[in-house]
Amino acid sequence: MAxxxxxxxxxxxFGPLTVLDGLDFDVExxxxxxxxxxxxxxxxxxxxxxxxxxxxxxxxxxxxGELVGYRRAGDQLxxxxxxxxxxxxxxxxxxxxxxxxxxxxxxxxxxAEGARVVKKETREKAAEHARALLDRVGLAxxxxxxxxxxxxxQQQRVAIARALAMRPKLMLFDEPTSALDPELVGxxxxxxxxxxxxxxxxxxxxxxxxxxxxxxxxxLFMDGGVIVEQGPPGDVIDNPQAxxxxxxxxxxAA
Numbered sequence: 639m640a641x642x643x644x645x646x647x648x649x650x651x652f653g654p655l656t657v658l659d660g661l662d663f664d665v666e667x668x669x670x671x672x673x674x675x676x677x678x679x680x681x682x683x684x685x686x687x688x689x690x691x692x693x694x695x696x697x698x699x700x701x702x703g704e705l706v707g708y709r710r711a712g713d714q715l716x717x718x719x720x721x722x723x724x725x726x727x728x729x730x731x732x733x734x735x736x737x738x739x740x741x742x743x744x745x746x747x748x749x750a751e752g753a754r755v756v757k758k759e760t761r762e763k764a765a766e767h768a769r770a771l772l773d774r775v776g777l778a779x780x781x782x783x784x785x786x787x788x789x790x791x792q793q794q795r796v797a798i799a800r801a802l803a804m805r806p807k808l809m810l811f812d813e814p815t816s817a818l819d820p821e822l823v824g825x826x827x828x829x830x831x832x833x834x835x836x837x838x839x840x841x842x843x844x845x846x847x848x849x850x851x852x853x854x855x856x857x858l859f860m861d862g863g864v865i866v867e868q869g870p871p872g873d874v875i876d877n878p879q880a881x882x883x884x885x886x887x888x889x890x891a892a
Contacts, residue, residue, distance in 0.1 A: 640703050642667045642808055642839045643688065647697035650683055650863075657683045658694070659863035665808075668837040672850040672871070675860035676886055681843040684860075685810045688841070689730040690723055701730060702807050728756050731801030732810040735817050737793040739785040745772065745796050746781040753803045764803070771799040775829050791822030798829055809833065811842040845890060851875055859883045 641664035650658040657680045665671050673681045686692040688699055690707045698715075699706045707723060708715040718726065739748050749768035753759045759767070772778050775795040785793055794814055801809060811830065815823040827849050834840060834853045844850060850857055850871050857874040859867045859882070867880045878884045 641665060642669070643699070643701050643841070645684075645688070645697065645699045648684070648687060648694050648699065649696040650680075650687060650692060650694050657863050658687070661697070661863075661865060663858065663865060663868075665839060665841060666855075668839055669855045670834045670840045670842065670853050672854040672857050673841065673843045673860060674845070674850065674857060674874075674886070675866075679860040680863040681860055682812050685732065685812050685841065685843060688808075688810060689727050689732055691732075701726075706730075724756060728752070728804045729807045730810065731804060731806035731808070733794070733797050733801055733812065733814045735813045737785070737790070737797045737817075739793055739796060739800075741785050743784070744781065745777065745783050745785070745788070748785070748796060749800045749803050752800060753805075757804065768799070768803055771802050772796070774802075774832075775799050776825070789822060790818045791825045794818065794822075794826045795829055798826070798833075802833075807839065809838055809840045811840065811844070813843050813845070815844070815846060847875060847887075847890060859886070861886070 643665040645661055645663050648658050648661040661684065675681055683692060687694045688706065693707065698708070706726060707718055709718060746765060746768050749771055750764040753767060754761060754764040769781060772781055775798055777792060777795055780788060780792065788796065815826050818826065827846065831853055854871045856868060857871045858865050859874055861882050867874055867878060867883045874883065875887065878887060
């Protein structure tokens, strides 16, 4: 079977600044790929291109064999409508640095809303699935709470449950622990480890080297909008070949 994600020739610039410079990479089904690299290396922009929050200037991305943002019409590519794109995005879950929960809605409502609105599930079915997901992330007792009553780690676990409520084929994590106090990081990483063990295809932007070593099937080190080095975490993290990779890891360790 084809890879879950295929990216070919992805370029993105903001004015004179080239952020992604012709990236080619695949992510296999059930694979966990961690993206490492300094700030400004293009990691977050790459994730945003995958789920079409940003439009690449050049190149194409497909998820589960389906072009993201386009359809083929003979030899031409036609852009999808906003409605079609929203339906496509429902297969690509994304968890951000900030939790982006609706403050005026309960935790249950936050998790159930997307499935009800986008997937047109009944209120009862969406709520039932949301309860199961909140139990899965250890928050079954918080269904009636509001976001401001939860810790940052709990809110991020709600955000993960909300993404899973859409039954995605691919999960994207953009530094999901960077906004958390150190003592809350572990509870979020534990949920992500469980997802990896269950076979969820995941791309994770992270500076958590322990997580990358333990969970990633493959690590990509990015700098200057290109993939400098990639391979198993034991190779890239513990025995990097590129000087840029060695320099970055030395700074992280320090």
